[in-house]
Each structure stands twice: as structure tokens, then as C-alpha cells.
Amino acid sequence: MTWSLAFDLLGVFCFAISGSLLAVTRGYDIVGSVVLGSLTGLGGGVLRDLVLGITPTAFDQPVYMIPPLVAAALVFFLAPEVQRFPRTLLVFDAAGLGLFCTAGTIKALQHGMNPAAAALLGFTTAIGGGLLRDVCANRNPKLFDPRDIYALPALFGAAAMTALWHWGAASVLTQALVAVVVFAIRVLSLRLHWRVPLAAGERTRPASA
Amino acid sequence: MTWSLAFDLLGVFCFAISGSLLAVTRGYDIVGSVVLGSLTGLGGGVLRDLVLGITPTAFDQPVYMIPPLVAAALVFFLAPEVQRFPRTLLVFDAAGLGLFCTAGTIKALQHGMNPAAAALLGFTTAIGGGLLRDVCANRNPKLFDPRDIYALPALFGAAAMTALWHWGAASVLTQALVAVVVFAIRVLSLRLHWRVPLAAGERTRPASA
Amino acid sequence: MTWSLAFDLLGVFCFAISGSLLAVTRGYDIVGSVVLGSLTGLGGGVLRDLVLGITPTAFDQPVYMIPPLVAAALVFFLAPEVQRFPRTLLVFDAAGLGLFCTAGTIKALQHGMNPAAAALLGFTTAIGGGLLRDVCANRNPKLFDPRDIYALPALFGAAAMTALWHWGAASVLTQALVAVVVFAIRVLSLRLHWRVPLAAGERTRPASA
Structure with a gap:
């Protein structure tokens, strides 16, 4: 297994954990947890690969289905412990963000994209899964929450x-560092x-942000 | 017309009915009914074909636009009768689910996908339209409802x-049987x-699932 | 710069303004404004190009990133003035609608699509960005609002x-006219x-449409 595949699968796992934890919060069942975790973990990469015009890795290499299954199982057994730390979802989401923005950018550059487009696609890969997670779970995306910085x-x-x-x-090292x-x-x-x-520059912050 | 096209169009029709019925519930107008029905009926197949790297059938064969139009017209004239059976939306959705999970898998296998990916893509085709319907109508997806099983x-x-x-x-027969x-x-x-x-394994079921 | 590129960038700008104005209404920060504006301005075109099987222009030509940045900056500085005219979002959205439904149709025809599919894809291009905007901002899409006509x-x-x-x-002239x-x-x-x-034909209009 190459480093880049390992980083990618780790990113899928982290985002899948965030999806499965949201599934717990929303009262979904274990199948919904696998599905929402998969959407979160694989969604950004599928979008990236569609833009690149290649077969999405999630549909090309069955190994990509393993992290969401492991994530849902872990959340299933550890949810009560994890729930005591309300920020867990966001910490795993942050780890996925770091891994995917770097991996997505590198993959775009490897496919010959110009620098600006590669950075945009890396960014899209990183925010895509979490946005899909929040939209499908019918809640306000963390991406747009003005109380901290995400994008x-x-x-x-x-x-x-x-x-x-x-x-x-x-290199692997600089990618890990940036992540x-x-x-x-x-x-x-x-x-x-x-x-x-x-x-809106001068406006006051609305109460219900 | 081949059997596989007939099954596919029937699946589009069933999902389109579910979309148009939701449009009624949400108070949309007849154009919104056609659009939401089309999104529901054609969305899963478009996603499937994009992953396969081929022109989406909905944009390749104009015949695919007919089922959503017929569905919206039927719902328009029969809505009061249909409304007496509140589960109608879900029954048509279930028919679409059966037709699309089988048709999507076969199409993926025909295009040379590995078995695991083909099953995943068939599953994605089946749930894609309904998920798109619920997300665009801004309601909690039936896909994630823990009160029964969908996925x-x-x-x-x-x-x-x-x-x-x-x-x-x-074969046509075994596909029909599985559906x-x-x-x-x-x-x-x-x-x-x-x-x-x-x-979450041990947690109690939340009141507002 | 060709006329068709100019029209396309103007369409991106108009939709991006509508996205950034919605970001103000929802209390997002300036980065969220750029992201939601970009999603709105570029989303429809990305979808169109994916269906056409070509690299999305937004990821091919960096110039497409400029209109959303300008739009977010304008909204940032002019929001208080603009807020006095509550329909501004919808007026810019309408301009984008006109520009994109024509440009998307022409591009589809240029790529050899049949007339029905080209019209459908032009329509999809036009409504795609606004639908993505409303879905990501977790509100009922204007597309489905029965109080006026959009689709x-x-x-x-x-x-x-x-x-x-x-x-x-x-031609440029007839496209401008139709828009x-x-x-x-x-x-x-x-x-x-x-x-x-x-x-639903005979039903009365629900109170909370």
C-alpha cells in the first residue's frame, strides 16, 4: 500500500467517523450510520474524480468501502463514551479536512490541472464530503458556521x-505537515x-446565526 | 423497446410519482411537481451514468422525459383520491427502489465494474433519486428514517x-424477481x-427521530 | 474575450451575487459568502459540463473564479444599501437564470446533443446553481416556491x-434577446x-406553502 493510498483511506475514515457520529445525534439506525458515513467519507473524492474525468476511486477499489464500515462499527460500540466529548465529530472532520485538501490538490496536479484549478479542486474535495453530510442530514452546514473558521x-x-x-x-512528508x-x-x-x-461588512451579527 | 429499457422507464415513473406526490404535500405548483418528479426519477440514473463515465441516459434518450410528465399529470388529476392513502408515496418509492437497485447493478456489471463496485453503484442508483428528492424538498430523507428499513x-x-x-x-426474469x-x-x-x-448501540431511541 | 465567455462570466457573477446576498441573510462570514457565491455561480455549469463529459470550465479556466470574488466583495461593502431592496437577490438570480438557460442550451447543442436533451440541459444549468445555493443554505428552494414562477x-x-x-x-443577439x-x-x-x-388540481392552497 502506498503512502498516498494510506492517507486517502485515513481521510475517508476520519470523515466517515464524523458522519456516523452525526447519525447517532440524529437518531439514525446502524445502516443509516454506514450510509451517512460513506457519503461523508467518499463524497468529496467522488466529486473530485468526476471533475477529473476518471472513475471515482470509491467505485474502482473496493478497499475504499472498508473505512466507513469500520467507522460505523466503532461508533456503534463506543458511542456512549464518545458522546461525553461533544467536539469529537468536529475533530475527526478536521483531520479529514487536512488529509483531503492536500490529497485532492496533489491528485489534481498529477492529472495536469493548472495550479489555480488544482487548489480549487483540492478545496472542493475537502469540503465536499462534510457539506454532503450536513445537507443530507438536513442541518445547517458547518462549512457556513460563522462562529469559527472552516473553509x-x-x-x-x-x-x-x-x-x-x-x-x-x-512529498509524503510535506503533505503530512500541511495536513x-x-x-x-x-x-x-x-x-x-x-x-x-x-x-455584510457593517451589519451586526444576527442572533440566530 | 427492450425489457431493460422498459424496466428502467417504469422505475423512473415510480420515483417520479413519489416526487410529484411530495410536491403536492409541500404545496408546490404543477411545474414544481414535474421538476421534483424528474429529479427523483432521473437523478439516480444520472449519478450512475456519471460514475460510469457515459452520457446520462436522461440526456441521451428523450423518451426518459415522458414518465415524469405522465406522473405529474396523473398526480394532478388523481391527487385527492391518492391522498386518502397516505403511504402511496412510499409504495411507489419502494417500487422504484426495487427496479433501480437491480437495473443499476446490471448496467454497472455490463460496463465492466468489479462486483463490489457494481453492487455499490446499483445501491447508489436506487437511493440517489429519493435522497435528492428529500434533500431538495428540504425534509429529513426517508433513507435515514430509523422507524423502518430503507437502505x-x-x-x-x-x-x-x-x-x-x-x-x-x-435475466429479465431474475431481475423482476429480485425487484x-x-x-x-x-x-x-x-x-x-x-x-x-x-x-449508537446502547443509547435509547431519541423522541424526535 | 468572446461574447459567449462574457455572457457566461456575467451569469456566474449574477448568481454569485445572489449567493453572497443569501450568505448575508443567513449571517455567514465573508469566506462563507465567497463559498456560497461560488457554489451558486459555478454549480450549474459544473453539472452541465459533467453531463457533457468535458472538464468543467470552472476547473479549467481560472478566470471563472474572479466573478464570485468580486461579487462577495461588492456585497460586503454594499450590503447595507442593498438590504433596503429585499428583492435584489431574486433580481440577480433572474439575470443568471436568463443567461444560463441560453448559454447552457447553446453549449449542449454545440456538443452534439439532440434538441430535447439540449433544452433539458440548458434548463438544468440555469436552475442548478440556485437549487444548490438553497439546498446548501438549508432553506426551501425558490425553484419550488408556488407563489410565483421560476422554472x-x-x-x-x-x-x-x-x-x-x-x-x-x-447568435449573440438572439441569445441576449432570449435572456x-x-x-x-x-x-x-x-x-x-x-x-x-x-x-394537486382541486386541492386548496396550503397556508404554509
Whole structure:
């Protein structure tokens, strides 16, 4: 197994955990947990591969179905313990974000995309699964929550990976480093409530954001 | 017209009926009924064909636009009668589920997909339209409703069709048989409230599932 | 820059404005405004290009990323002024609708689609971005609002453009003309509350449509 496959499967696993944890919160059954976890873990990569014009890896390599199954099983047995830490979903989501924004960007560059498009596709890969998860579970996407930052670390990771590739410095090590930085920024923003200005400059923050 | 086209159009029609019935419930107008019915009837197949890397049949063969138009017209004229049977939407949805999980799997196998991926794609075809319907109508997807089983019969149908294909026993007859079994399981689960364990093993079922 | 590219970028800009204005209403931050604007402006075209089997222009030509950035910046600085006109979102959405239903149809015809499929794909291009916007922002899609007409002008525009193409009369001028007519119908329907019959013929209009 190559490093890039390992990183990709780890990203699928992290997002799948976040999907299965949301399934618990919403009172879904174990099958719904597998399905929502799969949607979350595989959705971003499927979208990425459709844009690249290749067969989505999730439908090409059966190994991609394993992480969502493991994730749903883990959540099934450990949910009561995990529930005591309400941010668990977001921490796994943040890990997936870091792994996917870097992996998606590299795959796009490997397929000959121009740098701007590769960064955009890496970003799309990273936010796609979580957006699909929240939309299908009929809740406001975390992507748009103004109480912390979500898109920005993923954008940074995709841009940094593009720059590293351009400088000939893209490797397993630099990918892991960027993924960790993205993860750290996202988790710190959750804890410290880092914010960026609202969409409407001078308006006051609405009560029901 | 081949049997496989007939089955496919029947599946589109059944899902389109479910979409148009939801449009009635939500108070949409007749155009919204056609659009939501089309999304429901054609959405799963479009997704399947995009993954297969071929032109979606809905955009290739104009005949696919007829079932949603007929469905919306039928619902328009018969809605008051149909409304007396509140489960009608789900019964048509179940018929579409049976037809699409088998048809989608066969098409994937015909295009050379490996068995696991073919079953996954057949499953995706079957649940795709209904998920799109519920998400676009901004309601909790039936797919995730823990009060009966939805994904499981579709998964069973996709797996059974894959096994039949592997054994050289895939035919119009066996496809129809599997579709009927999937339909029957789904409808019985609605009536008898068959359930599977919740996503979180030991937790109690939330009141507002 | 060709006329068709200019029209396309203008359509992206109009839809992006509508997305960024919705981001303001929902209390998103400036990054969420860029992301929702991009989804709205680029989503329909990405879907169109995936169906056509080509690399989505948004991921092929970096210039497509500029309109959403400009739109979010304009909304950021002008939101308080714009908020005084509550229909602004819908007016920009209507402009995008006119531009995209015509441009999408022409592109589909240029790629050899049959007339019915080309009109359907032009329609899909036009409604796709706005539907994605509303679904991702977790609100009832304007597409399905029965208090005015939304899908009908887009359908008309796609059909008219197909007919003009068939008659050898498709040009920048006729495209602009059709786009203006679509825009005018949509805006008049907002002001005059034009309606079509409900999905259920005889039923009374529900209070909470």
C-alpha cells in the first residue's frame, strides 16, 4: 500500500467517523450510520474524480468501502463514551479536512490541472464530503458556521500544497505537515472561536446565526 | 423497446410519482411537481451514468422525459383520491427502489465494474433519486428514517443481482424477481415497522427521530 | 474575450451575487459568502459540463473564479444599501437564470446533443446553481416556491434557444434577446405574482406553502 493510498483511506475514515457520529445525534439506525458515513467519507473524492474525468476511486477499489464500515462499527460500540466529548465529530472532520485538501490538490496536479484549478479542486474535495453530510442530514452546514473558521484552513492547505508542488517539494512528508497544520488551525479555531468578518461588512451579527 | 429499457422507464415513473406526490404535500405548483418528479426519477440514473463515465441516459434518450410528465399529470388529476392513502408515496418509492437497485447493478456489471463496485453503484442508483428528492424538498430523507428499513432492501437487491450475474443467472426474469422481493421487503417493513439497531448501540431511541 | 465567455462570466457573477446576498441573510462570514457565491455561480455549469463529459470550465479556466470574488466583495461593502431592496437577490438570480438557460442550451447543442436533451440541459444549468445555493443554505428552494414562477421562464428560454439554433438563428443577439425575455418574465412574475396551477388540481392552497 502506498503512502498516498494510506492517507486517502485515513481521510475517508476520519470523515466517515464524523458522519456516523452525526447519525447517532440524529437518531439514525446502524445502516443509516454506514450510509451517512460513506457519503461523508467518499463524497468529496467522488466529486473530485468526476471533475477529473476518471472513475471515482470509491467505485474502482473496493478497499475504499472498508473505512466507513469500520467507522460505523466503532461508533456503534463506543458511542456512549464518545458522546461525553461533544467536539469529537468536529475533530475527526478536521483531520479529514487536512488529509483531503492536500490529497485532492496533489491528485489534481498529477492529472495536469493548472495550479489555480488544482487548489480549487483540492478545496472542493475537502469540503465536499462534510457539506454532503450536513445537507443530507438536513442541518445547517458547518462549512457556513460563522462562529469559527472552516473553509479557510482547507483553502490554505490546498494553496500551500500547490506551492510546494510548484517548488518541487511535494512529498509524503510535506503533505503530512500541511495536513497537520490545517488540522491544527481548524481545531484551534474551534477552541478559540477565531472568526473572520461577516459577509455584510457593517451589519451586526444576527442572533440566530 | 427492450425489457431493460422498459424496466428502467417504469422505475423512473415510480420515483417520479413519489416526487410529484411530495410536491403536492409541500404545496408546490404543477411545474414544481414535474421538476421534483424528474429529479427523483432521473437523478439516480444520472449519478450512475456519471460514475460510469457515459452520457446520462436522461440526456441521451428523450423518451426518459415522458414518465415524469405522465406522473405529474396523473398526480394532478388523481391527487385527492391518492391522498386518502397516505403511504402511496412510499409504495411507489419502494417500487422504484426495487427496479433501480437491480437495473443499476446490471448496467454497472455490463460496463465492466468489479462486483463490489457494481453492487455499490446499483445501491447508489436506487437511493440517489429519493435522497435528492428529500434533500431538495428540504425534509429529513426517508433513507435515514430509523422507524423502518430503507437502505437494507436496496443493498440486498444489489448484492443478489451481482451474485446472479456472477452465476450466469442474470435475466429479465431474475431481475423482476429480485425487484419484487426488494419491493416486498420494503413495503412489509413499512407495515410491520421492522427495524435494525440504532447507530449508537446502547443509547435509547431519541423522541424526535 | 468572446461574447459567449462574457455572457457566461456575467451569469456566474449574477448568481454569485445572489449567493453572497443569501450568505448575508443567513449571517455567514465573508469566506462563507465567497463559498456560497461560488457554489451558486459555478454549480450549474459544473453539472452541465459533467453531463457533457468535458472538464468543467470552472476547473479549467481560472478566470471563472474572479466573478464570485468580486461579487462577495461588492456585497460586503454594499450590503447595507442593498438590504433596503429585499428583492435584489431574486433580481440577480433572474439575470443568471436568463443567461444560463441560453448559454447552457447553446453549449449542449454545440456538443452534439439532440434538441430535447439540449433544452433539458440548458434548463438544468440555469436552475442548478440556485437549487444548490438553497439546498446548501438549508432553506426551501425558490425553484419550488408556488407563489410565483421560476422554472417556467428558464424552460421557455432553453426551448426558444433550441428552436433558434434549429432555424440557424442562434447568435449573440438572439441569445441576449432570449435572456432578457426570460429575465423579464421572471421579474414580472415576482411583481405580479403570476402563478400556475398547484401540483394537486382541486386541492386548496396550503397556508404554509
